[in-house]
Amino acid sequence: MPDDRAHASDTPAAALALEGLPPYPFPNPTALEPPPEWERLRSQCPVARIELASGDEALLLTRYDDVRAMLSDPRFSRQLDADDAxxxxxxxxGGVFSRPSAAAGEAADTDEPVASMLGGPGHxxxxxxxGKAFTVKRVQALRPGMEQLAEQLITEMVEAGAPADIGPALGFPLPVFVICDLLGVPRDDRDRFARWSDTMLNMTRFTQDEIDRSGREFSEYMTELVAAKRSAPGDDLLSDLAADMSAIELVMTGQGLLIAGHETTANMIGKMVAMLLADREHRWERLLADPSLVPSAVEEALRFDANPGFGMPRYISEETVVGGTTVxxxxxxxxxxxxxxxxxxxFDGAGDMDLARRPNPHLAFGVGPHSCVGQQLARVELQTVLEVLLRRLPTLELVGDAADLRARQGLIVGGIDRVLVRW
Known part of the structure; x- marks a missing residue:
């Protein structure tokens, strides 16, 4: 295929030139379709000026090699707390990247050096x-419990009757229960986690008062939980980490893992099911005929996801060259x-969903020093949900047209408002 992109980034002027300053994130035509700006920018303006929800300006990378190189570079931080960020x-x-957590603010008041967790040797x-809790071996040991939980949730969904919204019925509770059990957090508090998580991941949906209130509540909750773990350790990750981390480090770790451990995976379950059922004959039925494709199908769903949310920001702490452009x-x-x-x-046929694609070096979990520490857990959760759904509900189908699915708005993470299914 001819490549008309070779000269787009030969000079800074060419790379940064763009008519107007487009607001970012770009809207999706539908919840499952990518914004047309991605393809245009990759070919014409791979290092593009954009306007964020705050009104501030940033640069956007859309080419695979440029994104991978930036994320892999340990010099650049994802924490946007610099004065000129x-x-x-x-x-x-300014959002979650500018203010990591309420606990971080408390640490600053006590001179505790938890900022080192965010980069460098401390990170x-x-x-x-x-990472010891998220090795392939340890995560695989959780699979039987995940299967049992998926079976239970699907049974409850079937008993409630069709149509069902796959998110609240299955997509949200399964990863929440898994991460709660792993951390030693009561499952019954899951609705509170959802509210705290949404406000912390705000882009345009919540007021500052709502964000501050949730931040305080979340920090107070985790502080009490961590104190209990330190005084009476249990068989869970927070208890295991208590000997090696300070109380505030544990609070920040618990907050981060609770949010990252359920929010993105919960949304991805709904998106994955919607993708597969949107072209039921060629995707869902192919998996029914060959369940051995489930692992590669999960990886392809992660790659093919057109509605992942904001992306990953980096603060450029020293002049660098990206995509032929001096930044x-x-x-x-x-x-x-x-x-x-x-x-x-x-990727050959990058615009097509190939359930058997191998290898598949997608960027969904990031790369480099800040790649997703729980990616193996997410993979096993997605595989388990898909395997059990295929076995239990082979006749599963979308209610309505896939083009009518609505993308979730106003948060750093993407998702679909409702994925209604029947069987």
Whole structure:
């Protein structure tokens, strides 16, 4: 295929030139279709100026190689707390990347050096400690319990009758229960986690007062829980980490894992089911005929996801060259992993969903020092849900047209408002 993109980034002027300053994120034509801007920018303007919800300016990367290179570079941080960094959210605090958590603010008041968790040697130490709970071996040991939970949730969904919304029936409770059990957090508090998570991941949906109130509640909850774990350890991750982390480090870790451990996976379950049922004959029925494709189908759903949310920002702490463009110090760069995952230079037939695609080096979990620490857990959860759904509800289908599905709005993470199904 001819590549008309080779000269687009030869000069900074060419790379940064764009008519107007488009608001970002770009709207999806439908919940399952990518914004047309991705393809246009990859071919014409791979390092593009954009306007964030805050009104601040940033640069957007849409090519696979550029996104991968930026995310892999340990020099650049995802924490946008520098004075000249762009704010992602329209809220006064600038959003979750600008203010990691209420606990971080408390740590600053007590001079506790938890900021080191966010980058450099401190971050590597944190990943080594937490990563022990998310090794392939340990996550695979959780699979039988996940299968039992998926069976139970699907049974309850069937008993309630069709149509059902796959999100609240299955997509949300399963990863919430799994991460709660892993951390040693009561399952009954799951609705509170959802509210706290949404406000912390705000882009345009919540007021600053709502965000502050939720942040305080979440921090107080985790502080009490951590104190209980330290005084009476149990068989859970927070208890295991208590000997190696301070109380505030544990609070921040618990908050981060609770949000990351359920929000994106819960949304991805709904999106994955919608993708497969949107072309039922060629996708869902192919998996019914060959369930061995489930692992590769999950990876392809992650790559093919056109509605992942904001992407991953980076703060450029020193002048660098990206995509042939010189980017000055103090610039905020947004890496669109989903746009990179649709790059024809990286994936043959990138615009097609190939359930047997191998290898599949997609960017959905990021790469480099800040890649998703729980990606193995997410993979097993998605595989388990899909395997059980195929076995229990082979006649599953969407209610209505896939084109009518509505993308979730106003949060850093993407999703679909409702995925109604019947069987």
């Amino acid at each position: 762009s704010r992602v959210s329209d809220s006064e605090d 590597r130490r944190w990943r080594q400690l937490v 000055p110090r103090g610039t905020t760069v947004v890496c669109s992993m989903a746009a990179g995952n649709r790059d024809l230079d990286a």
